[in-house]
Amino acid sequence: MRTVIAGAAVLCLLAAQPASAAWTTSSQGPAGAKAATVTAPTGIVCTKSSGAVTWPAVAGVPTYDVWWSDKENGGGNFYGFFRVSSPSYTVTGGTPLRVKVRSVAGNWTSVQSPEQICS
Amino acid sequence: MISFKELVRRRYVRRGAIVFAVATAALGSGVAYAAWTSSGTGNATATAATAQAPVVTGGAVTTGFLYPGAAGNAAVTVKNPNAYPVKVTTVALTPGSALECTLGFITSTPMTPIAAGATVTVEMTGAVTMGNADNSCQGKTFSIPVTVTIASA
Numbered sequence: 001m002r003t004v005i006a007g008a009a010v011l012c013l014l015a016a017q018p019a020s021a022a023w024t025t026s027s028q029g030p031a032g033a034k035a036a037t038v039t040a041p042t043g044i045v046c047t048k049s050s051g052a053v054t055w056p057a058v059a060g061v062p063t064y065d066v067w068w069s070d071k072e073n074g075g076g077n078f079y080g081f082f083r084v085s086s087p088s089y090t091v092t093g094g095t096p097l098r099v100k101v102r103s104v105a106g107n108w109t110s111v112q113s114p115e116q117i118c119s
Numbered sequence: 120m121i122s123f124k125e126l127v128r129r130r131y132v133r134r135g136a137i138v139f140a141v142a143t144a145a146l147g148s149g150v151a152y153a154a155w156t157s158s159g160t161g162n163a164t165a166t167a168a169t170a171q172a173p174v175v176t177g178g179a180v181t182t183g184f185l186y187p188g189a190a191g192n193a194a195v196t197v198k199n200p201n202a203y204p205v206k207v208t209t210v211a212l213t214p215g216s217a218l219e220c221t222l223g224f225i226t227s228t229p230m231t232p233i234a235a236g237a238t239v240t241v242e243m244t245g246a247v248t249m250g251n252a253d254n255s256c257q258g259k260t261f262s263i264p265v266t267v268t269i270a271s272a
Contacts, residue, residue, distance in 0.1 A: 029175025106187025
């Protein structure tokens, strides 16, 4: 009887063995990666009545800084910056007449966009 | 009249038969019973295939660009020169490699299948990190030395 049980156990162990091992090889070569280019946004649209400021996203750029002014004369008097993580911003607490935006990626920043006059 | 000793003996025999039947079933129903055959002698020859190493060339990423403090994507193009399908098991930075612009590379296990003789581009999301790199690194394309391992699928 013990012989039968031992035989069954051996057969079970044999059946549990893996069928085969995978063939593995390796070699070296280059992997590609690319750094973002932080350029200033273009095509900025600003609306006085709603305070909405929008612009097309810059590829690879995660955040933007926005400045706005409620003065019509050029230069100075900007509030900001206000950092946003999408290519839009809504001015609150005033009416935007001029805006400018820059792109930000980590510690990389673009130059500020030219002032955009709101319509 | 069956004696008590005979009853015990029969019980053991029955248990042994059950255990043997279970063990046979566990071996797998796919195993056919061997037929009784006659045989002769002779030499058969067979040569095992040799596993060929993958051919690795650079891939171009189109998303997941790098910038300071973030992880970006890496891509590698791998050709399977073998006559059997494989999968890409690991992509690791080649030991001793120096990377520019404070880059780092995280070992990937993409498990991407490649058919026999086929070529695929494997894109690894977030595999490359960038530290506090300076502005001169903006827009650069990097060629990162990696070791690609494939295994038969």
